[in-house]
Amino acid sequence: xxxxxxxxxxxxxxxxxxxxxxxxxxxxxxxxxxxxxxxxxxxxxxxxxxxxxxxxxxxxxxxxxxxxxxxxxxxxxxxxxxxxxxxxxxxxxxxxxxxxxxxxxxxxxxxxxxxxxxxxxxxxxxxxxxxxxxxxxxxxxxxxxxxxxxxxxxxxxxxxxxxxxxxxxxxxxxxxxxxxxxxxxxxxxxxxxxxxxxxxxxxxxxxxxxxxxxxxxxxxxxxxxxxxxxxxxxxxxxxxxxxxxxxxxxxxxxxxxxxxxxxxxxxxxxxxxxxxxxxxxxxxxxxxxxxxxxxxxxxxxxxxxxxxxxxxx
Amino acid sequence: xxxxxxxxxxxxxxxxxxxxxxxxxxxxxxxxxxxxxxxxxxxxxxxxxxxxxxxxxxxxxxxxxxxxxxxxxxxxxxxxxxxxxxxxxxxxxxxxxxxxxxxxxxxxxxxxxxxxxxxxxxxxxxxxxxxxxxxxxxxxxxxxxxxxxxxxxxxxxxxxxxxxxxxxxxxxxxxxxxxxxxxxxxxxxxxxxxxxxxxxxxxxxxxxxxx
Numbered sequence: 384x385x386x387x388x389x390x391x392x393x394x395x396x397x398x399x400x401x402x403x404x405x406x407x408x409x410x411x412x413x414x415x416x417x418x419x420x421x422x423x424x425x426x427x428x429x430x431x432x433x434x435x436x437x438x439x440x441x442x443x444x445x446x447x448x449x450x451x452x453x454x455x456x457x458x459x460x461x462x463x464x465x466x467x468x469x470x471x472x473x474x475x476x477x478x479x480x481x482x483x484x485x486x487x488x489x490x491x492x493x494x495x496x497x498x499x500x501x502x503x504x505x506x507x508x509x510x511x512x513x514x515x516x517x518x519x520x521x522x523x524x525x526x527x528x529x530x531x532x533x534x535x536x537x538x539x540x541x542x543x544x545x546x547x548x549x550x551x552x553x554x555x556x557x558x559x560x561x562x563x564x565x566x567x568x569x570x571x572x573x574x575x576x577x578x579x580x581x582x583x584x585x586x587x588x589x590x591x592x593x594x595x596x597x598x599x600x601x602x603x604x605x606x607x608x609x610x611x612x613x614x615x616x617x618x619x620x621x622x623x624x625x626x627x628x629x630x631x632x633x634x635x636x637x638x639x640x641x642x643x644x645x646x647x648x649x650x651x652x653x654x655x656x657x658x659x660x661x662x663x664x665x666x667x668x669x670x671x672x673x674x675x676x677x678x679x680x681x682x683x684x685x686x687x688x689x690x691x692x693x694x695x696x
Numbered sequence: 697x698x699x700x701x702x703x704x705x706x707x708x709x710x711x712x713x714x715x716x717x718x719x720x721x722x723x724x725x726x727x728x729x730x731x732x733x734x735x736x737x738x739x740x741x742x743x744x745x746x747x748x749x750x751x752x753x754x755x756x757x758x759x760x761x762x763x764x765x766x767x768x769x770x771x772x773x774x775x776x777x778x779x780x781x782x783x784x785x786x787x788x789x790x791x792x793x794x795x796x797x798x799x800x801x802x803x804x805x806x807x808x809x810x811x812x813x814x815x816x817x818x819x820x821x822x823x824x825x826x827x828x829x830x831x832x833x834x835x836x837x838x839x840x841x842x843x844x845x846x847x848x849x850x851x852x853x854x855x856x857x858x859x860x861x862x863x864x865x866x867x868x869x870x871x872x873x874x875x876x877x878x879x880x881x882x883x884x885x886x887x888x889x890x891x892x893x894x895x896x897x898x899x900x901x902x903x904x905x906x907x
């Protein structure tokens with residue numbers, strides 16, 4: 384197994400390498416010139432050319448790429464074109480809000496969704512099941528920003544219980560940190576709750592039909608034991624996959640939620656950079672996110688063999 | 697005696713085919729019925745848009761800009777004075793096509809990649825790393841770059857949404873295959889092709905598709 388883990392961790396490098404090439408090419412293919420955006424509307428073409436030269440954008444693509452790789456090799460992600468600050472620093476600033484929101488969201492969703500999904504599968508076809516599934520369709524279909532603004536109007540503006548938006552660091556004020564996270568977590572968590580509840584129900588339904596469940600019931604085990612130890616454990620691999628993929632996507636950035644609640648996360652950093660064609664920032668963020676994805680997915684794969692010992696690496 | 701049985705059975709079959717029988721079955725499962733009804737309304741309103749509204753989706757009336765909903769403009773008007781209700785109906789055409797195409801494309805491609813990765817270890821190592829990389833590229837960046845390569849078209853939009861969606865489907869399918877491939881159901885089917893086809897259709901498809 385350690386051989387497998389080492390191999391997978393080493394695989395991060397080629398993945399990031401390929402992603403680096405693709406992102407680099409995608410950016411250069413995209414219309415829009417960062418030099419022109421910096422120079423503004425009144426700039427002459429000489430001004431723009433001067434800025435391009437300063438940024439090194441006038442050189443051949445291959446030269447630019449090799450230069451960037453050389454920087455990366457020394458751990459330097461380059462500087463943002465607009466903010467003129469190191470990209471790595473910009474990303475590090477966004478790590479805490481992003482991680483905090485991702486973790487609270489996924490915990491909220493799992494705690495709510497797994498019991499709901501199990502209940503729906505257990506009582507499949509009854510009004511309980513139908514109500515749960517109807518609510519999950521609703522939660523999945525309503526846009527996040529609508530739920531978000533609804534929560535803000537209800538809990539922040541009318542009841543004045545929670546802050547409207549923003550983010551406070553955990554080190555600065557733990558109380559305020561959690562108060563600021565409640566609304567974005569709920570708004571975002573409902574979508575993931577719906578998704579995880581649905582997949583839990585679907586895989587549980589399949590598992591509950593299998594012979595070993597009948598055996599477990601026949602030998603007199605109580606329903607809770609049958610449901611959780613026998614059925615849920617055997618149904619868990621796809622559920623864990625959905626949870627893990629959800630977590631990965633959350634870390635990659637949730638633009639709408641971050642915008643509604645003014646959370647300075649990775650998602651907005653990416654979108655702002657894409658809109659301004661801030662090449663070094665886009666390249667840096669995507670590289671880091673790709674690395675995180677490889678590692679998160681490795682963790683998911685390792686959980687498989689914990690939950691289902693028949694899966695081995 | 698036997699003939700009365702048959703008549704009774706025929707009556708039951710007939711009754712279930714009549715309108716009341718259908719209604720009774722629908723009442724037992726209201727959700728799928730409600731869902732299909734909504735979808736049919738959406739499709740019809742998109743198809744019949746020119747007959748449902750007197751306005752043109754691109755026609756601008758600067759005098760009537762940014763109006764709240766009223767009798768003339770049911771959903772109000774936008775910053776250029778275009779009727780939002782009309783634009784919603786016509787927009788539904790594009791959205792429905794894109795939604796359906798993305799759902800079909802990402803399921804087909806994701807299913808294929810997931811099944812292959814779940815079965816073959818070597819393919820797994822390569823395919824899933826490619827999926828990790830694809831997942832990291834934001835859809836909007838992909839869309840902008842693809843738009844600049846060719847002209848902006850519905851196909852490019854479908855591709856730009858499908859590509860980031862495929863890794864999620866593939867991972868899910870692969871996980872189902874992994875947990876099933878180790879069970880006896882797949883081991884019994886000795887011939888490879890049969891095992892692949894049979895278990896792929898019978899066992900693996902239902903769960904991921906119910907996503």
